[in-house]
Amino acid sequence: MSRRPANRKQIKKEIAWSVISSVIFAFVGTITYFLWKNNLTAIYLDPSHIGYWYLPASLMIMMLIHETYYYWLHRAMHIPQIYKRAHKVHHQSLSPSPWTAFSFHPWESILEAVIVPLILIFLPVNVYVLLFYLIFMTFSSVINHLDIEIYPEFFRKSWIGKLCIDATHHHYHHKKFITNYGLHFTFWDRWMGTESKKV
Ligand SMILES: [Zn+2]
Numbered sequence: 145m146s147r148r149p150a151n152r153k154q155i156k157k158e159i160a161w162s163v164i165s166s167v168i169f170a171f172v173g174t175i176t177y178f179l180w181k182n183n184l185t186a187i188y189l190d191p192s193h194i195g196y197w198y199l200p201a202s203l204m205i206m207m208l209i210h211e212t213y214y215y216w217l218h219r220a221m222h223i224p225q226i227y228k229r230a231h232k233v234h235h236q237s238l239s240p241s242p243w244t245a246f247s248f249h250p251w252e253s254i255l256e257a258v259i260v261p262l263i264l265i266f267l268p269v270n271v272y273v274l275l276f277y278l279i280f281m282t283f284s285s286v287i288n289h290l291d292i293e294i295y296p297e298f299f300r301k302s303w304i305g306k307l308c309i310d311a312t313h314h315h316y317h318h319k320k321f322i323t324n325y326g327l328h329f330t331f332w333d334r335w336m337g338t339e340s341k342k343v
Pocket residue numbers: 218222231235317
């Protein structure tokens with residue numbers, strides 16, 4: 145884990161970038177709402193519409209599509225020309241802090257957010273499942289940038305814990321730059337040989 149606490153100047157910058165990111169995310173949220181209200185998405189209201197079994201299944205499908213998009217987007221953002229324009233801001237934090245979680249250049253915020261409405265145009269998702277996922281994503285991003293581990297050791301060592309990204313995993317992305325690109329899960333990094341071993 146990091147021995148260099150984030151300094152005040154870095155935190156101030158991260159807060160400013162996070163405010164801009166929040167505005168962009170809210171804007172994409174508004175567009176999604178507009179699409180939903182005009183019947184241009186597959187979002188549905190009644191949880192029993194497809195079946196209750198589909199609620200966790202749709203959450204998993206949405207997460208796997210999002211994971212795949214994010215992993216490859218993240219790798220593309222490490223190509224030097226793209227990195228300079230879109231991703232450098234996020235990596236100004238060599239020691240991540242909770243403020244780093246949403247410290248993105250506007251290009252990165254747009255590229256990250258746009259996948260959610262795109263998924264919702266094709267994949268039927270209950271509105272409550274969607275809200276749950278948005279809240280889950282917010283918390284998990286903060287947790288992964290805490291720079292301290294909050295998950296219990298027995299969970300981290302279990303097979304499911306090894307599949308999930310935690311603060312240690314993402315810490316290595318900020319430290320080494322060329323490993324650990326994943327969002328929620330470790331499988332793409334494993335398959336592509338880009339995983340730093342968890343400690
Ligand atoms: Zn990165």
